[in-house]
Amino acid sequence: MAPINSEPAGRIIEAQSNDPTTMGRAPYPVRDVDGHWRDSASSAPSLASVAGVDMEAALRRVEDHELLLELLAQLAVTWRDGAGRVARALAVEGREKAHDVAHALAGVAATLAVGRVRDAAQRIEARLESPLCEGIDDELTELEAALASFVAALNEAQPRKRLVSPT
DSSP states (O other), rough: OOOHHHHHHHOOOEEEOOOOOTTTTOOOEEEEEEEEEEEHHHSOOOOOOTBBOOOHHHHHHHHHHHHHHHHHHHHHHHHTHEEEEEHHHHHHHHHEEEEEHHHHHHHHHHHHTBBHHHHHHHHHHHHEEEEEEETTTHHHHHHHHHHHHHHHHHHHHOSOOOOOOOO
């Protein structure tokens, strides 16, 4: 296998792992939140505990626990007000723009395997595609709850470091 240059000092390590959680990558040195060096296998957060995220599917796409955690945090920060963004788009710019916003959120959530958020966003998309899209308040409330639950689960996965504020 090809060597991976992962350590800041430039040490080359051989990727030998068959562990599905590291997707064939050997542990590599990383700095934890306290500034200590540890190998990636021992310092990676326990992402299996992020409620609502299909970790197996997400890791097949991303292939790295730390990167996945960063992307999940970006999703939470960027889209935690997703229901409000859809509602504002619908009120100000119309159905097509609101559909685009819901579609973008559904796509990101699907890529990162955040099922409840994906499903809620897709339901909004479907309602906006139908001739009778009035009264999507229930769907927006569902999306808001799914996003809040996701943010809480993500923060719980990193108890020593709050990743995202809930609002």
